[in-house]
Amino acid sequence: MNEAKQEPLRWYALCTAGALDNAAIHRTELAGVGLVVWRADDGRVNVWEDRCPHRGVRLSLGHHRGDTLQCQYHGWQFASGEGACRMVPAHPQASAPPIRVSTWPAIERHGFVWTCRTAHGETPALPEIDSFEGVTANACAPLRSTTIDADLASVQRALLAYVLPNADAAECAAFEGECETLTVESLDGAAASAIFVLQPVHAGKTRVHGIVPGDFDAAQRLALQRAHQTRLNALRDALEAMAVVATETSAESEAVFRFAEAPASARIAPIAQPLVRMDIAPRTPVQSAPQTTQPGDDEERAFTVHLARSGGSVEVPAHTSLLDALRAQGVDVPTSCEQGVCGTCLTPVLDGEPLHRDAWLDNRERAANDCMLVCVSRARTPTLTLDL
Template sequence: MIDLEAARYLWHPVAASSDLVYRHVYQAMILGRELAVWRADDGNVNVWENRCLHRGVRLSIGINDGTELVCQYHGWRYANRTAGCTYIPAHPADAPARSICNNTYAVAERFGLIWSGESPDVALPELGMLDTSHVTPLMGMTLNAPLHRVALPLIEAYTVQHSTQIGTQSVRYGANTPDPYTIILHADCSQSESPSPDIAFFLQPIDSGRTAIRGVLCGLDETTTDKASITQLLRCHHHVINNVRRQLESLIASEPAPAPWIPIIPTVSEAQAGLPPLGSSGRSATQRVRVAAIDTVAQHIKSFRLEAISVSGALQLPASQPGAHIDVHLPEGLIRQYSLINGPGQTDHYAIAVKETADSAGGSSALHHNIRVGDLLATSAPRNNFTLRRDAEHTMLLAGGIGLTPLLSMARALNKMARPFTLHYFVTTEDQIMFRDELESLHGDVQFHIGLDPQQTEQKLATLLANPPAHHHLYLCGPGPMMDCARDTASSRGWADNTVHFEYFKNLTTLDDSSSFVVELARSGLTLQVPAGESLLTTLRHNGVAVPSSCEQGSCGTCRVNVLEGEPDHQDVYLSQSEQARGDCLMSCVSRARSEKLVLDL
């Protein structure tokens, strides 16, 4: 009998590398635990708990799209490497909590096999004969027999019973077993015309009554050996192993079945299932990244690849959704927000594109002139207040200049999912076009509008936004005047307010903070006076009320607070006109009160 508790801390082979075919999900099992094993297009192998977090549907029947694994039942999507949930169709306009994540297991690829375990804390098996010679995996064989019953019949089949017929010659083997899971067979080729390869067998404990035999031939050079001979050799070994299976299963058929191993599958904690708790400030830097690459992608625009920092190199960043942004903490205390341009499943780095502006307050200038490859930076986890609906019949993306950045991540996601979309990209000159080659390769309709003056831009927008079809959605990002024109045009052309989504890079509104007003906090029981010259957000924080924030200028939506009573004085550019008219929420960083008092849901 094996020591089940000790086995949990060992590496076990769960598949052959050849089992992980392109865009396929392989179902494996170890110690009674089902696993979904799949290789992404970047070569990374994932070993996850074989269940979708929604209703426990097996992920092994899911769709491997190369960057994400999609549950076929409810459509939840999980990112390569992190297994973080990136999309929940039941809430198409909501980004799921960053902490919703499937259980992942350690993985290694060696000897042509995929290795994993519940909590391996030892080194992978070290076999010199495998490390220094050609290796050829045999086809795995599953036996309905407990592991401790398998080793002896397998050894006898190659040693004690008789000389094993391999091809046209008989070969005797000598065996040793360095541990209960490994059998090493050395071929005695002294009487053979040609040498036979040695064999390493690894026994995979699938369940209490099932074991997989995974063999590897050592020293067979497939580049110089005749293919027909290799095929015959593999068939012979498969025949021997299959005989072991038949004889052993027949021998133990009448014995009582052992009690199955019951894996311990932790439930999703409340912290994982919900959004992270609010901190004292929404501008905390929770991630450490290294600047891995800086590229010029257009005139005055550079892209920055920010990679996760880890001693082992395995650390992954929280998954993001299309439209998300991060706070980047720069030298001299600067904090700036930049949209992520990452494509689906990219969790080993964040990618941003930054335009240096003549009126820069220091952020874009610092990135363009002071930041170098190898520098370390701090960032927030991704926030998404500009979420992409993926249930639209058609999506129109309308970008102006650097406003392409959040829409690029959306285009990449829609392209990956083969969802219909059109991207209109407005720039002043040809050399301001970012990522042109990639944009032209997308399956969606990508159109460039170059060198239009304000009047021509207005006319073009009027044409593009005329007669909106039902169930189409519009996403806007670009310079403030263009955004205002596009929103006004969409409204006058009949676009429903809830189908127009927008994100301003900054709030150009002249803020009026000359008023003072009272706020009552319904949950906290506090009554606070907000003085002139001080924002509501600042007053709340001075009194110990935690409200997350990011841009702190009324353009990102992070500091949104629900209003229960009173009339807000909206000074943001995040809410739509109908949302502002409802008066049931405000942006605490810039909004104030038209009434004497506001009652807030805090």
């Protein structure tokens, strides 16, 4: 009998602690789940699902109110910690409804904010991370987080061959799988080491957070940050320009996975030669869609919408919203805000290219062009086919 494979619960870094300074609200994604990260005025860090439990608007579009996060749509405020609704501005005298945000575990340690999926109410403890022994948020230079359009395994392989700035001698790299942490050290100690933590954003996208442990003055810190950024940018460009061919049956690849699973005492091992060879092939050039409109003339042009389920078509005149045109033809689409912020009118697109004008979809969802918010968005192509 096949047993479902149980994915281990792991802690992942979502951002550096400094990313939450000055009441910043940080939006991110972990394995395809949108998350909002923020720090209340009392210092507590919160990791919440990026979705208002009232109408589904992204909370990351909202406002920091000291010890609450306020949804920008109806102004409902949710309290730091449990995420319970504390106030509904439209009914200030009434007690708040028993509704709460979906919260995730949040720990601030080693200069990063970490979270972990919870299963059956259980959350594993954040493991001791060998690489971070003795490292504090004040004794390191944080690097700018870099997002790479490549899967986590490819980024990990590339980082195992990372070259430290000012490293004259051979380097070693160690990967600690239970927290996706990778350390690069120079063997003679001449160059400052670097610790990278990988965040699987979603399939094919990985975010690399990093720090350089040590006490540095401002000039040293800036020089280190610049040097690492140049290297990380080059690594990102190389990975994104190439399609990595899986080499999981190759001896080199097996060496990597054995290395990753080695006991802690054996994790730091000198690497005389690069551990991995990446077999790479040029990515097939993406055919750009034919230009059907001139820039600037598609904002208000008329277009036709084909309705896949009902079989009809709707003409959308210039300066008429798609939602109004659909309603005029008796096509019912559920809506709430009608301003492109709540996501209620999300509709699958089967053909054609939408002109997105909402504040709800993220960049990846926009680029996919397989759904749209019909209350505010229009069409780039002369026709759209919607799943209506």
